[in-house]
Amino acid sequence: MTHKIPLDKLKGIPTTLLLPLRGRCLETRRYDGIIHDPKSVEIADSLDHDFNLHDVPWDGQVMLAVRTEILDEATREFLNRHPDGVVVNLGCGLDTRGHRMDNGRVSWYDLDLAECIDIRRCFFEESARHRFISKSVLDFSWMDDIEKGRKTLFIAEGLLMYFREADVRRILLAIKEQFPDSEILFEAYSRLMKICSWHRFHRRRQRHIKEAFSMFKWGLWSARGMERWSQGIRLLKEWHYLDRHHRRWGWLRHLRLIRPLRTGMRIVHLHFLPALS
Numbered sequence: 001m002t003h004k005i006p007l008d009k010l011k012g013i014p015t016t017l018l019l020p021l022r023g024r025c026l027e028t029r030r031y032d033g034i035i036h037d038p039k040s041v042e043i044a045d046s047l048d049h050d051f052n053l054h055d056v057p058w059d060g061q062v063m064l065a066v067r068t069e070i071l072d073e074a075t076r077e078f079l080n081r082h083p084d085g086v087v088v089n090l091g092c093g094l095d096t097r098g099h100r101m102d103n104g105r106v107s108w109y110d111l112d113l114a115e116c117i118d119i120r121r122c123f124f125e126e127s128a129r130h131r132f133i134s135k136s137v138l139d140f141s142w143m144d145d146i147e148k149g150r151k152t153l154f155i156a157e158g159l160l161m162y163f164r165e166a167d168v169r170r171i172l173l174a175i176k177e178q179f180p181d182s183e184i185l186f187e188a189y190s191r192l193m194k195i196c197s198w199h200r201f202h203r204r205r206q207r208h209i210k211e212a213f214s215m216f217k218w219g220l221w222s223a224r225g226m227e228r229w230s231q232g233i234r235l236l237k238e239w240h241y242l243d244r245h246h247r248r249w250g251w252l253r254h255l256r257l258i259r260p261l262r263t264g265m266r267i268v269h270l271h272f273l274p275a276l277s
Contacts, residue, residue: 024040025044028041067158072097081151084150091158092112181271
C-alpha cells in the first residue's frame with residue numbers, strides 16, 4: 001500500500017483489536033514463534049499507528065500466540081469434520097483466521113462493529129463464501145444474515161469478557177435457539193485472573209493493557225457450570241493456556257500448579273444440542 005490506513009474512528013473497546021494484531025505480528029517475527037501469521041504483519045505495517053502505544057509485553061505475546069494456536073487447531077478440527085460447514089467469527093477485529101483456514105468449501109462470516117469492518121475491508125475482500133456483517137453482537141438481527149441448516153461453528157475470541165454475564169447468557173442462548181446443533185469456541189478469563197493481571201500491568205505502567213482489563217465485565221469460574229444455564233448446553237472441552245509451551249512462559253509456568261490460576265485463561269468449547277422433538 002502507498003498510504004497508511006487511519007484508525008481515528010476507533011474508540012473504546014474497538015481499540016483493543018490492536019493488541020492481538022500486534023501480538024501475532026511480534027510472534028510471527030520470532031525465529032521460534034508459536035504461530036506464523038504473515039498477513040497480520042502485512043496489516044500492522046499498513047496501519048497509521050504507533051504500536052509503541054499498544055505494545056504487548058512478553059507474557060501477553062505468549063498468551064495471544066497460544067490462544068491463536070488453540071483456536072486454529074479447534075477450527076481446523078471442526079472443518080475436518082464438516083468441510084462444508086459455516087464459521088461465524090464474532091467480534092472479528094483484524095483477525096486473519098478466515099484467510100488462513102479457507103478450505104475452498106467453508107462459508108465464513110466475520111462480524112464486528114461498523115468501524116472495525118470498515119478497516120477490515122482495506123485488507124480482505126468479500127466473496128460468495130466469505131461475508132462481512134457490520135453489527136454489534138448484541139443486535140441479534142445478525143443471526144438473520146447467517147445461512148441456516150448447515151453445521152455451524154461460532155468463534156468468540158477476546159470478546160465475551162467485555163459483556164456482563166446477563167448479556168453473555170443472552171448471546172449464547174440466542175445462538176442455541178437460532179442454530180440448534182451448533183458449536184461455539186470462546187475465550188474466558190476468571191475473575192481472579194482479571195484482578196491479578198490488572199495489578200501486574202499497572203505496576204509495569206502498561207496503561208493500554210490495564211485499560212483493556214479494566215473493561216472486562218465477565219469472569220468464568222466453572223465452564224461445566226454453564227451447562228446449568230439451559231438444557232442442551234454441553235461442555236465438549238477446555239484448553240488452558242498455561243498447559244502449553246512451558247519454556248516460553250518462563251517463571252509463570254509454575255502457576256499451572258495452582259488450579260485457580262491454571263484455569264484463569266482458557267478456551268471453552270460448547271455444543272448446543274438440538275431440541276428434543
